Amino acid sequence: MDKHTQKKWDKAAPHFDIMAGGGAEKRWKPFKEALFSNMEGNILFLALGTGLDIPTFPKGKNITAIDISPKMLEVAQPRIEEYDGSITTEVMDVHDLKYAEDSFDQVFTSCTFCSVPNPIEGLKSLKRVLKPDGGLYMFEHTGSKYYPFKIMMDLMTQLSKRLGPDMNRTTVDNVAAAGFEVLEVNNLFLDVVKTIKCRNPK
């Protein structure tokens, strides 16, 4: 377990919804609903956080959700109880998943790989627990390859990474480097906010 990352997110938990739960969630809600409407079968949701995504889940699903921060999951508890379906939570580090190989039909992430310390290793770990041909569905913000946005995101990362996420990750490249087949990248705002659909080709 990465104690440094756990401590960072435990510290952020009580105030997390103030920054992330307002305008950003309202803005992203329709796109998240569209992505999560693909949920089927045995689902792993990575980094549930304070559960802000739960209202965008389709009803009646059986979801295993993990997060590195127990404090985040404590804040998420009322939203978990309100969900019309089943959400089982566990405190777990994506670099060290305790699940057997090929355990899940699908994996979903939401603004997760901006914060995973070693993203390629984390994605390889997801690949291991995902069944062959299983889908990886991601809602992520990444860095931009266009100037001046690239410089801005590099600058802001120097500040943001102390409190939470990096803003300049190359998540699409990381997904491919981890061995997934990228099927679709859907840019929602510039080339920064996007959904990524992938397949596990193993």
Add this chain to the structure above:
Amino acid sequence: MDHRIFFVVGDLIVNLLVGTLVGLTCAIVVGVGWNMFLAMILTMMLGMLIGGFMFFPLSILFGAMEIMLPAMLTGMISGMIVGMKSTMHTVAPSEGAIIGCVCGLICILAIWLINSRLRGARLHG
């Protein structure tokens, strides 16, 4: 651009506000006779910083990256223009604020245009 009126108005308010504040600040800070190149670099950085910090309270209402990047762009451009102009002749704070506000409007229009080109699904494989 986001077609929901709340976010369209929000984008406009954020960029007009950031542009106005950065223009005002740069008109006050930069004096006639400064080295223009140095003033340009400093005010671009100052504008980006102001835009970056204003993102935190404004994002609570209007969004995350959709606020941060336009605000920083507006800060950078309005800082650059007002800063350079202030090295050539005295720019009153009110004039700086108006120039900054106009820069904010132009920047958000540019972002909407760029976004309309970049957004959408691309199939791989």
